[in-house]
Amino acid sequence: MSRFIDRVVLHVSAGKGGNGCASVHREKFKPLGGPDGGNGGNGGDVILEVDEGVHTLLDFHFHQHAKATNGAQGAGGNREGANGNHLVLKVPDGTVVLDKDGHVLVDMIGAGTRYVAAHGGRGGLGNAALASRARKAPGFALLGEEGQELDLVLELKSVADVGLVGFPSAGKSSLVSVLSAAKPKIADYPFTTLVPNLGVVQSGDTTFTVADVPGLIPGASEGRGLGLDFLRHLERCAVLAHVVDCATLEPGRDPISDVDALEAELAAYQPALSGDSSLGELSERPRIVILNKADVPDAAELAEFVTPEFEARGWPVFTISAVSREGLRPLTFALAKMVEEYRAAHPPAAPARPVIRPVARNETGFSVVADPNEPGGFIVRGTRPERWIRQTAFDNDEAVGYLADRLARLGVEDELVKQGARPGCSVTIGDVSFEWEPQTHAGVDVVPTGRGTDSRLDQTDRVGAAERRHAKKVRRGLANDDEF
Template sequence: MASSFIDKARITVRAGDGGNGVVSFHREKYVAAGGPDGGDGGKGGSVILQVDDNLSTLLDFRYKRKYSAPNGMDGQGARKSGKDGADLTIKVPRGTLVRDAETGEIIKDMSNGKPYVLCKGGRGGWGNSHFATPTRQIPRFSKGGTPGQSHDILLELKLLADVGLVGFPNVGKSTLLSVVSRAQPKIANYHFTTLSPNLGVVYVGEGRSFVLADIPGIIEGASEGAGLGHDFLRHIDRCRLLIHVVDVSGSEGRDPVEDFDAINAELIQYSADLEKRPQIVAANKIDVMEDPENLERLRKHVEKLGYPLFEISAAAHQGVDGLMNKVSEQLSTLPPIVVYEPEYVPRPPVIDYSQPLDIQRTDDGIWVVDGPWLQRLMSNVNLNDYESRMYFDRTLRDSGLYQRLEEMGIHDGDTVSLYDYEFEYQQ
């Protein structure tokens, strides 16, 4: 039986390139000397992630893996700037972790409703009107736009639920969820009934509610990827509290103490943090219990470990109200749902200095520098930030650009033009 639930996906996103500036001069009848009027290129569209609470899976990303925002348009004459590329908004379920595909580091936890700019669009290039000054009245050059940022990312969905139902398959988790909330999970008497996590909201009184998740049945070996367990263990990471459902009926010949210990071993092996996660044990199916000794052995075992035990029958609606009240009471003392902090630090672009730069000196003494690696470099630095600007300066020096300019005869105070950035050269 195949699962339609998709909780991991790898995609490539690319922001739009900036449009090129143009060289243009004003041409009008009876006007003897029209000035430069080339417009700037538009900026490229950015890629933005946005939470959509109507989504519950990453299924859409199975069919589409590449996302690109539009480029900015080139500038025009008459000082007309090119149109900006439209931003591309990608909608994801709440609770999606965005990771760098290469390192696995967390870029962003999409748990709140704020949009996140994942890739910035390229800056538009300047038209020649931008370079006009009192001493440079006829600039005959413009600048190309810079490339938009791109990124290979992993999307990983971790459900945002306060409480997670854990236990072996077919112990009654789905039935319990359906009884205490309005959720309508698929329920049947066979293993792996639940192929995707189900969420329900439990109301226990005025102003008191919490989100309960039915995590698919875990089997021994799940932490190593056996069965379905490994795909869904990650959803327990977010839960503040676990309800450990154990079948004490003996109808399938299972030992409740062994089942309880096996599930906890899987949780601990998957994540050491889960060992400290608060648990409430729900001894289920007491209405069809064949041997009361099973219940008593389980009670002594879990209470010795410090876990409270509630006797319930989800199918008969027996004991569930008391269990839910206890859950609500305990949640009021626990910290909020975990939100993961970003780990990813953007790496400086790899510069291939073997690619030659094109250096030209205009008639009015401007040193214009162009080249593919310089484009990439400028799309990844923030020239308004001091440290970024210092890195930019070191890179230009290490590349041999300054040495080439000196060999070509540059003087102190000359203007160097790099796309939409200009500076006075100082030795």
Template sequence: MIDQIFINIKSGKGGDGAISGRHEKFIPRGGPDGGDGGDGGNVYFIADENERTLLPFRYKKIFTAENGGNGAGAKKHGANGKDITIRVPIGTQIFDDNEFLLVDMIEQNQKTLVLSGGKGGNGNVKYASSTNQYPVIAQAGEEGKELEIRLDLKLLGDIGLVGAPNAGKSSIISFLTAASPKIANYPFTTLEPVLGVVEHREKDFVLVDIPGLIEGAHQGVGLGHDFLRHIERTKMILYVIDGSDPNPVEVFNNIKHEITMFNQKILEKPYIVLINKTDLEEVSLLKEEIKDTFKKQEKNIYFVSAISGEGLSKVLDEAVTTLFSPEVTKGGAFVPLETAKKSPVIDKKLKENITVLKPTPKQRGPKIVVENDLYMVFYPSVERIAQRIDYEDWTARMQLYKHMKKTGVVRALEEAGIKKGDTVQMGGIEWEWD
């Protein structure tokens, strides 16, 4: 089971606007007819209850949406790039490369727009005016966005089996489900969570056998934090205690201590204590003694055997009653992740159950950065026009200059102290100011 993985996502680039004119037989003057470029595809994530693990992302780690098509003559707009939708298990958390939690995928069909595609560039028809009836400038498509993200999966099941190594959890899940975990007599037999679907009283739920917990787990000892992360979002816990242990109460208290040191709210979840291995004569003979010892602090105790199945039906009766009670089904057993840094860019939209991440606020006005005699212009909408200019065409250069003047770029350059002979850099293009 992979529960944490890094992937790369990239939205599509916007298509370039076209520079074109009409050349029809009965329209001698013609006119601009360059169409706009199409928008690049978006990157969405959707929570899907049919996805149970992050294993598929081990084999595919790069996801790219389609680029928008370029505009063409006759005012033909480029096609929008196809979106890409990445399906993840319910409970997946998406973090950006700054460790901010972008979104928590906690509901079936919850859809999140993580990266918007680049906007298509304007065709030259958009720049026509009474003083510029045939513009030879257009706009390049906006670049797509790229991001490395981390996926965390914390929801592994409805009910978690929690206990020390060799408590018999794997045997219990084998008995109750079709799961077939590897079982042997040594610590950490189960190195990864094992999922199984349990059907009981016309109800079904996911039971998860979580790797054994040892002292110091909250500090990362053994399987440590991996273990504790897995139980944060189970709705209910079955504590499995080895009845043949010399002091089962102490074992139970140690488990609760480790959980408390990690996140004490986990102990607020509904739970049942299972004393396992009643098929062993030594445990069977000590039933009353163990029961009396536990009764001082716990009343909800069941003696069970993963070999014979003794007591497990009654455990399932109570588990189903608790799991499907209004308090639990309404999320009362949910444990919030207090340590996650919430991203400030999340904007939740209730319509269509889509979460939309707010884009970076649009820049208002040009920004000029001066390094010696180099004047760098940062103004995305104008930069994209500069990228589409034929600098051998004097008319195109003049139209660009007029557009720069109209949008305040020329004024900003002059205020920054530009003079003839200095170099201007905009949209990756450089030219001498004259």
């Protein structure tokens, strides 16, 4: 049995960027070959794309995790790693993407519309790209960045030309079943329909869709019952049709009071998107009144009695019977005419174009604020400093020295001095905290030392090549342990 899913939570993960390669060219009779480590590949993006062949979010209901592939690591010989493959997820027309806090990110209307839900991480630079006058053969490479990981909420708002509005058991499902080839569930109890049913109607040269929206009740705009879930599917409908049960035996109900109650709910409902899809507010959409169940004698008399009241409001009124199919042909032509008029006044939306917002060149790109959790500490925020921290291999002294030079050239050291930072105070950038040592000169020419080392930094536990050779001689008994 098919299922209609109109709201899902999707966990998207973009691909990680590949690490750069630290390599030195080695060839016989060619000493000092120079660095030849290639860059890592970029991680793949997670992209949402509107596809006309998709009509439900059912696939995401069963597969809630989507991950793009990672970029490959760079290699020696100036070989760059391959980029990760983008993951394109097909979504139906009318999908609204929200973040976990409920803020609307994008309204996807029109076949082919694309939205990059999660950006892949950048690949790290290899040591060939990091070579400079001061560092002719860097002994390090930059790490690849992690891809974005987000939790998104996808909501589907049915894209139909005509939306049938009415109380439960008003005969909306029966009307869809006789107007189109759709076969919705029909039973003699309220709330038989729990999800919208779409039907395609052919009237002359005009083809339009009809949505059977589940029954509404007073208080639906405030969330009573499943009102908000039902009303959401009316936001895309060009024409609203009131289906009125003229044969109801419930006390206190009549066609006029039913329509007034539903109009009050439509006026009180606040769509998530103002002026959704350029269709205007629900209160401004064209209306038509369908008086159903005219096959019952008392219902036919009541329909004849209330028709002048609705016509006085400027709404077309049609008396029909979904059972005997009385009055369906004039109703179909009237709906087709209203849809054609609305389409002429509101052309279909074109696929949204991507918007590129360049960053100003004179921006410093960072800010320094006091750390609220660490007395005397500071927090450095900014896209570039935080990205540089993620790209640094902290087990390599030369990479740490390179990071210090980049931060100094950006102006972080000078800003810390202006903020009153003292030697040894805690400085946090991204997920890394360290003790600030202003006596470590950064941004100056570096005296070349061994690969992977920096003379400005204290020695770490990293074992150098000379120490490894001495340890090997000690194991063979060719040297004493204290000679080194």
